[in-house]
Amino acid sequence: MMDENGILFVLSGPSGVGKGTVRKKLFERADDLAYSISMTTRERRAGEQDGVDYFYKTHEQFEKLIADNELLEHARFVNNYYGTPRKYVEDTLAAGKDIFLEIEVQGAMQVKENFPKGVFIFLFPPSLEELKDRIMSRATESPDAVLKRLKEARSEIEMMDAYDYVVVNDDVERAVTKIQSIIQSEHCRRERIAKQYKKLLEDG
Amino acid sequence: MMDENGILFVLSGPSGVGKGTVRKKLFERADDLAYSISMTTRERRAGEQDGVDYFYKTHEQFEKLIADNELLEHARFVNNYYGTPRKYVEDTLAAGKDIFLEIEVQGAMQVKENFPKGVFIFLFPPSLEELKDRIMSRATESPDAVLKRLKEARSEIEMMDAYDYVVVNDDVERAVTKIQSIIQSEHCRRERIAKQYKKLLEDG
Numbered sequence: 001m002m003d004e005n006g007i008l009f010v011l012s013g014p015s016g017v018g019k020g021t022v023r024k025k026l027f028e029r030a031d032d033l034a035y036s037i038s039m040t041t042r043e044r045r046a047g048e049q050d051g052v053d054y055f056y057k058t059h060e061q062f063e064k065l066i067a068d069n070e071l072l073e074h075a076r077f078v079n080n081y082y083g084t085p086r087k088y089v090e091d092t093l094a095a096g097k098d099i100f101l102e103i104e105v106q107g108a109m110q111v112k113e114n115f116p117k118g119v120f121i122f123l124f125p126p127s128l129e130e131l132k133d134r135i136m137s138r139a140t141e142s143p144d145a146v147l148k149r150l151k152e153a154r155s156e157i158e159m160m161d162a163y164d165y166v167v168v169n170d171d172v173e174r175a176v177t178k179i180q181s182i183i184q185s186e187h188c189r190r191e192r193i194a195k196q197y198k199k200l201l202e203d204g
Numbered sequence: 205m206m207d208e209n210g211i212l213f214v215l216s217g218p219s220g221v222g223k224g225t226v227r228k229k230l231f232e233r234a235d236d237l238a239y240s241i242s243m244t245t246r247e248r249r250a251g252e253q254d255g256v257d258y259f260y261k262t263h264e265q266f267e268k269l270i271a272d273n274e275l276l277e278h279a280r281f282v283n284n285y286y287g288t289p290r291k292y293v294e295d296t297l298a299a300g301k302d303i304f305l306e307i308e309v310q311g312a313m314q315v316k317e318n319f320p321k322g323v324f325i326f327l328f329p330p331s332l333e334e335l336k337d338r339i340m341s342r343a344t345e346s347p348d349a350v351l352k353r354l355k356e357a358r359s360e361i362e363m364m365d366a367y368d369y370v371v372v373n374d375d376v377e378r379a380v381t382k383i384q385s386i387i388q389s390e391h392c393r394r395e396r397i398a399k400q401y402k403k404l405l406e407d408g
Contacts, residue, residue, distance in 0.1 A: 122394065124401055157401075165392040166401060181388035188369040188382055190326065197328055197361075197370060 004193065006034075006093040007186055008115060010101045011179070012108035013123030014153035016135040018169050022123060023102040025176045030183070034092050036101045039071070042080040055085060073103065073110035084111065098183065105156040112162060119186050121179060122163040126170040128154075208397065210238075210297040211390055212319060214305045215383070216312035217327030218357035220339040222373045226327060227306040229380045234387070238296050240305045243275070246284040259289060277307065277314035288315065302387065309360040316366060323390050325383060326367040330374040332358075 013019055027035060039055040041062050050056050057065070062081045065071055074083030084101060092099050101111065111118060125131035135149050160166060165182050169175045186192070217223055231239065243259040245266050254260050261269070266285045269275055278287030288305060296303050305315065315322060329335035339353050364370060369386050373379045390396070 121392075160394060160398055160401065163394050165389065166394050166397055167392050168401075178388060178392055181385040182392060184382060184385035185369065185389040188325075188371050188386060190364060190367050190370045193370055194364055197364065197372075 004096060004187070004196065006096055006098040007183070007192075008089060008093060008099050008101065008111075008118040009179075009183060009186075010103060010108050010111055010118050010120045011123060012103050012105050012120070012163075013169075014105065014125065014131065014156040015149065016131055016153060017123045017125050018134070018172070019102050019123055021172055022169060022175050022179070023100070025172055026100070026179055029176060030180060032098070033183070034097045034099045036084055036089060036092075036099050039065070039074075039083045039085050040080060042082075055088070057081075069114075072114045073107040075104070075107060086114070089115070105159050109159065109162060119165070119182065120163040121165045121167055121182060122160050123175065124157070124160070124166050124168045125153075126168060208300060208391070208400065210300055210302040211387070211396075212293060212297060212303050212305065212315075212322035213383075213387060213390075214307060214312050214315055214322050214324045215327060216307050216309050216324070216367075217373075218309065218329065218335065218360040219353065220335050220357060221327045221329050222338070222376070223306050223327055225376055226373060226379050226383070227304070229376055230304070230383055233380060234384060236302070237387070238301045238303045240288055240293060240296075240303050243269070243278075243287045243289050244284060246286075259292070261285075273318075276318045277311040279308070279311055290318070293319070309363050313363065313366060323369070323386070324367040325369045325371055325386060326364050327379065328361070328364070328370050328372045329357075330372060 011019055011023060027033065037051065037053075037055060039057055039062065041057055041059050042054075044050065044054075044056050048054065059081070062074075062083070065083070065085070066074060066081075070086050071083040072086050072089060074081055076082075084103075084107075089099055101108075103111070108120060112120060125134075131153055132150055135153065136146050167175050167178045167182075215223055215227060231237065241255065241257075241259060243261055243266065245261055245263050246258075248254065248258075248260050252258065263285070266278075266287070269287070269289070270278060270285075274290050275287040276290050276293060278285055280286075288307075288311070293303055305312075307315070312324060316324060329338075335357055336354055339357065340350055371379050371382045371386075
């Protein structure tokens with residue numbers, strides 16, 4: 001009914017909690033949500049498209065983007081950079097479309113610093129036991145490495161305080177339904193829309 | 205999954221906006237929501253039950269409840285008092301059940317003062333034109349009285365700033381769906397549940 005900006009939603013949580021599965025299911029259900037396309041310096045693989053799978057950049061270009069504060073977050077894995085371009089996010093939001101980011105806890109904290117207006121959702125494991133099982137079933141690593149990852153997960157959970165919402169991932173369908181409720185209700189938050197409604201009143 | 209308190213939701217908005225219709229439809233859909241039973245000094249009518257339709261009180265009892273701050277809000281119409289009992293609301297919330305209040309703007313502001321933890325939802329007319337039509341179609345009053353009510357509605361809309369959410373009542377089904385989203389997402393708000401989740405972590 002009125003020209004409203006989109007909202008940036010950030011889904012994060014400890015490793016092993018199932019962020020990717022929840023994000024995929026959400027995108028199956030919600031067709032009015034834009035997925036944030038990442039930037040990377042890694043080489044384009046066969047079948048991948050620039051601007052669809054990733055925005056591909058050289059190391060030099062990427063480091064200039066970092067220096068110019070053009071990334072909402074970035075990280076380096078195995079000699080390659082990955083990051084979230086600020087301009088793509090801002091343009092999509094300005095076009096009235098919501099953006100959804102699924103991202104590690106460290107990256108989410110960078111986004112929060114650069115874009116505090118975002119809505120931050122923390123995916124919580126149904127129990128520590130289950131998180132342990134999930135991490136162990138994935139890990140091809142030594143018991144020591146598993147313990148280290150579990151300790152990391154614990155300290156990631158401590159970061160929950162920086163988030164707006166906590167959704168427990170006891171059931172993927174249920175978690176996705178809750179996230180969809182959060183998306184819809186955030187569009188009703190008074191501080192986002194009161195100005196436009198008051199304008200309506202003046203025009204009326 | 206854990207012993208969480210219920211949440212008090214307050215639906216309000218200008219007269220003529222359709223609060224009652226929205227509330228009825230919501231209760232048809234949501235069976236896990238308690239309706240706040242009002243207290244009144246008016247006489248019990250045939251078929252009405254104490255503790256179901258109203259809690260019936262004498263004038264003396266009611267005025268003592270006001271003096272003891274036992275009402276979240278109250279008002280007087282045609283020599284009778286009507287109000288929302290604090291104890292009933294608090295007991296229901298402590299039992300883990302949400303309470304839903306549908307109420308005039310003045311009363312909602314009293315509730316907010318007495319119970320700031322509540323979630324306040326403002327029902328907004330689709331347009332001022334439509335609000336005018338609705339008020340006029342109801343009124344058996346003079347044109348002057350209609351104008352006065354419309355002026356009141358305008359100043360009630362100005363009170364929107366005290367609310368957490370704004371839901372436009374352009375379509376009853378859509379408005380109810382939005383309110384259900386707000387109810388679900390408020391149960392995911394980090395500040396409500398982080399303490400319980402952290403406890404889980406210590407136990408785990």
